[in-house]
Amino acid sequence: MPSVTNARVIFNDIPTGYPEPGKTTVYDESTTIDLDAVPLNGGVLVKTLFLSVDPFLRGMMRDPGIDSYSPAFKIGEPIYGYGVARVLRSEIAGVEAGSYVEGIISFQQYNILPNLAPDAFHIIDKKHKVPLSYYLGALGMPGKTAFMGWRKFSQAKEGETAFVTTGAGPVGSFVIQLAKLAGLKVIASAGSEDKVAFMRSVGADVAFNYKTTNTLEILRKEGPIDVYWDHVGGETLDAALETARVGGRFIECGMITQYNNPGPETFKNIVNIMTKSLSVHGFIVLRELDDKLREEFYNVVPELVSSGNIQYREEIHDGLESAGNVFLAVQKGLNKAKAVIRVAEDV
Structure with a gap:
């Protein structure tokens, strides 16, 4: 297969107030990836399906000299946050192509993940009849x-x-x-x-x-x-x-x-x-989510959501290029529900 575009959202400028679409973050289509040949080095290649725009990401748009609980984004590199993706190729035992994962990934169409550590990633069990995007909200x-x-x-x-x-x-x-x-x-x-x-x-x-x-x-x-x-x-x-x-x-x-x-x-x-x-x-x-609470969450909450005993709503925006505007809307409180970007269909 020839190389394909790997569009991404780059951190371009540290904002002094609200993040500005096209200035703070820039949508970029200049990179490509060979999905068949790119080395995985023991990791997995995933196709990004959904990305979450969360308020805490604003704190990462800062000077790296300012200490905080999460690392600052790097100028010129993709921003990152929570996402749902489908595994295309895998060199990790027990993780098969076609499975779905939720965790921290870069805002780009395809990502190579070096590992799927349980404190950073969750392999989605699709037995609960809920949309995959819910794993960025009520189930994420x-x-x-x-x-x-x-x-x-x-x-x-x-x-x-x-x-x-x-x-x-x-x-x-x-x-x-x-x-x-x-x-x-x-x-x-x-x-x-x-x-x-x-x-x-x-x-x-x-x-x-x-x-x-x-x-x-x-x-x-x-x-x-x-x-x-x-x-x-x-x-x-x-x-x-x-x-x-x-x-x-x-x-x-x-x-x-x-x-x-x-x-x-x-x-x-x-x-x-x-x-x-x-x-x-x-x-x-x-910092607080230990293994016991994490296990309890996945044992209890998916059933509560799928049964309707916990209600949840989301607001889906299509296309990675919408990220800058969605970031601004979330910071201003203009979103009407959980803000999610649909990067690609699951095909």
């Missing part, structure tokens, strides 16, 4: 984040009240449903009426649009809060600190107000961590 990193964070840190008790921010996203909507399964009252916020309707549909008792409704007023009326699941930070976190119940648990999963605005935040209610004996748990899922 976002689902693991919700499942693990809730199990480890919520200490939830029936009758308590939880407040979930970004409640229409893949993590937040999962947390809402976990909280309802545990018997909690759930308050949830998002940034559009469509998202508010979705949060109600998955069980939120109080769902509101933070852009048109005062968060602090809602929390004063519907609280106090026992469990706070945070994706936002900033004023919303400060409002949660004011309205927390003594002994409340704060689960810090993300702070998107800081991702594109490196300036400092001012908190009026930070002293409540002490005066209300609050527990604050910040976490990165890859």
Whole structure:
């Protein structure tokens, strides 16, 4: 077979605010690959089917001299994130051509993966009748984040009240449903009426649009809060600190107000961590997801999703060339559901 184009998305420039399509990232079709002859060196060759656009990728668009929990993208090289791919050729025992994997891959049409370490990749069992793209959402990193964070840190008790921010996203909507399964009252916020309707549909008792409704007023009326699941930070976190119940648990999963605005935040209610004996748990899922929790996740969650007991929705964008615009939409909160790029059909 002659060489074919291996299109990719290159990290081109470090943004100072929101990532700019065509400047921060550039779609490139200058490279080719010989699918039959390219050396695998003991690894696998995969065809990328779906890629996930997650908020945390913004933190990797930085100067490499700035330390963080994940490496910075390298100028001139493809960006990378979670993806689903089909194995075309394999030199790894037990991994056959035609199988499907989910894990960290480069944003390009074809990838050579040197190994499939279990802490970085999952070989998909297709016995559950769900779309492959779901392994980037409810059955992938976002689902693991919700499942693990809730199990480890919520200490939830029936009758308590939880407040979930970004409640229409893949993590937040999962947390809402976990909280309802545990018997909690759930308050949830998002940034559009469509998202508010979705949060109600998955069980939120109080769902509101933070852009048109005062968060602090809602929390004063519907609280106090026992469990706070945070994706936002900033004023919303400060409002949660004011309205927390003594002994409340704060689960810090993300702070998107800081991702594109490196300036400092001012908190009026930070002293409540002490005066209300609050527990604050910040976490990165890859640090916390041990083998036991990973096994429990795959034993429990795929069946919950395939049976409809856990609801999930996604927003699929066609073509690798759409990546820059999708990145920007996710950072601005303009996506209506989990943002996924369909790179190729499964043929």
